[in-house]
Amino acid sequence: MTQVVERLASTASTQGIKVKGVYGSSSSLARQISRGAPADIFISANTQWMSYLEEQIEGVKPSITIAGNQLVLVSGKEGVTLDKLDELSNWNQVLDGQRLAIGETNTVPVGIYAKQALQNLDVWQSLSKHTAPMKNTRAVLAMVERQQVPAGIVYLTDANQSQQVHIVSDIPTELYEPIQYPALLLSDKSNAKQVYKALYSKDMSQYLLELGFTPLTH
Known part of the structure; x- marks a missing residue:
């Protein structure tokens, strides 16, 4: 997902929007955000940690799954x-x-x-x-x-x-829970909404496919 965030940042910069990526395990990032760490968009490699964060923060719209992996x-x-x-x-x-x-x-x-x-x-x-x-x-x-x-x-x-x-x-996918990457919008900022929307665009779905992800945008 590092490359995905970097692609988002590159695209956003052409529109005058600065995106700063903060990288780490889903668990540590979810905990940090729940404790008040500043974040506009959260992408998790695990649906359980996304559910945890959604429960911790009131008023957010449900996350959107953007990709899968194996x-x-x-x-x-x-x-x-x-x-x-x-x-x-x-x-x-x-x-x-x-x-x-x-x-x-x-x-x-x-x-x-x-x-x-x-x-x-x-x-x-x-x-x-x-x-x-x-x-x-x-x-x-x-x-x-x-x-x-x-x-x-x-x-x-x-x-x-x-x-x-x-x-x-x-490793056959039937041996473990589906690996999905949900993304969550945490901000009302117009720039954040614009970047979040780009996450599930056709261009991003194609890029995810090139990286080896399974695009699962819905």
Whole structure:
């Protein structure tokens, strides 16, 4: 979503509107906004954290889902394969006694989804003892890029943006809750409304598709 916000800022600047992006995990941003941190638009990678914020702030209109995503297993090394995700021996072969990088499983969306997938594959109980939990998906990706871990679970869009990792396996979407990105307008400012509207324009839907997102504007 960093690229999406940067695209919004670039487009808005041509119309004389300055957009400042503040980046972080959905959980930390939602908490900060609920405690009074200034924000005009909030984009979450998780519907639960969006619901949390909507409950905390009175008078806001319902959020709009602008895109979807999926999980993939990535590695910084060439030739890594994992054919059957539900066989623990395959995971152990890939990890080779090292750790699997994932997002924190209690608060960070990419970690929450990863845990759901691994639980449904019946490998979580064993793999949970060999994970490297990170504070956001960028941190997970960085661990894999630097080869500090042999593999990690990130969003497809993360993998598409990196030149230093390759996709070992797609993780079937039926193994975890749908990954959706709701956006919420928090301001009555005309400029904020204009930028918010651009989020679900045809041009943005096309850009989301190019990044690897699934446009879900409705």
